[in-house]
Amino acid sequence: MAESFNRTRLYQWHVDHGARMVPFAGWEMPVQYATGPIEEHRLTRRSAGMFDIDHMGQITITGLDAERFLNRLVTIDITKMKENEAAYALMCYENGGIVDDVFIYNLPDKWFVVVNADNLAKDYDWMYEYDDGMKVKVDDVSLGIYMLALQGPRAIELLQHLTPADVTNMPRFSALEAEVAGHKTLIGRTGYTGEDGVELFFSSNHVEEIWQRILDTGVETGIEVGPVGLAARDSLRFEPGFSLYGHEINENITPLEANLGWACDFDSDFIGKAALLEQKEKGLTKKLIAFELTDKGVPRQGYIITNEDGHEIGEVVTGLYAPTVDKYCGHAFVPPEFAKPGTPLNIIIRNKPKAAIVVKRPFYKPAYRS
């Protein structure tokens, strides 16, 4: 079985440090370490967590027409992005369904797009199909680039010990290139946890050293830091309400249905815009909601949702125990008439209806948004 999965260069480190490795998007990734996912979640909220996310893909777009090319593919207007700025965007099909959600970096010499591991091949093919004879070069650079995240209220303070660059004063969603632990690194003040922090991109050859230096620096400076697996990564992204492809978004869900209209610039021409405008006009048939259980139970992806009369109205797309807010809760798609906060619902857990209520998103306000 193991033979068919990719392993990151930190695989052995993870195993040596008590990680449980699970298949994820074609990779064997740490789902948790010895301390368990709840403690990893809390560590990230309280101090700093480090994430091996090298399974994620990176695509560069260069050439004379790079900007025009990419701008048609994504839902935001990248011509409004300043140099060294990063932004969240979606790629849609003509029918408005979502190809992927991506982070775009406007770098001095290229557009740098971070995509989901599961979607890398699909995204690359999709981009390729749309070059329309434009002068553009699309390259999958995932193999040579390592991606780590360092997240938490003390992440910046910790990183500052490892780089001569002024990361402390970097604005949210900005990027800069600097040495980290002596190695050339692209630093993005971005992340997927609802905490302040960075995502780091550097040559794969240096990962063992950089990873270890971050840990050692934590010990030397008394800044608590530790590795965090995919289970906690999921609960950390859920609480602030971030989407995960395959859950809140997929090819059959549009940005409007997923509450991602804010990531669509309708003054810009992008693939899928016409379908989204039409959907706006006609009205939505389903909408993403957040809910919490008022009965006790753990909702899980795929569980059926019924209204007060017991009629099926939707399905859970993310369900979990959320450690920071201390609730059994989740996300689901329901018809808009059931999407108002306060609406009572039932989640069918092992054939029994458990009472739940629609609540306002997010459960946890990102720390950097205050």
Add this chain to the structure above:
Amino acid sequence: MNLDANARYLESHEWSRQEDGLIVCGISDHAQESLSDVVFVELPEVGTTFSKGDVFGVVESVKAASDLYMSMDGEIVEINEALEDEPEVINSDPYGAWMIKFKPSDPSQWDSLLSPEQYQEVAEAEE
């Protein structure tokens, strides 16, 4: 892996102890460790009658839900309601975190349960 020397076990990792004519059940240290962080436990209603091998409840960890099995025939006389609010005790003190107490209808079934030594072999084979 810790074992309770006074308990008997099922291959499905539930422990049982005899206390004042009742059978007290929970899950083993090995079970809590493989589950990792327990976030919820669903227990039966007092008065419910089960047969050996029936599912009496469910323990849910961060990533999965696992059924809990009856070790013997019997009627539930008490459940540990404190676990509703503090399911994490199942991780920190698996042999203290009892889940149900039941009155066995066929006490001879006790002899069919695994001894600590037998259970240890089962659990180690899984690791």
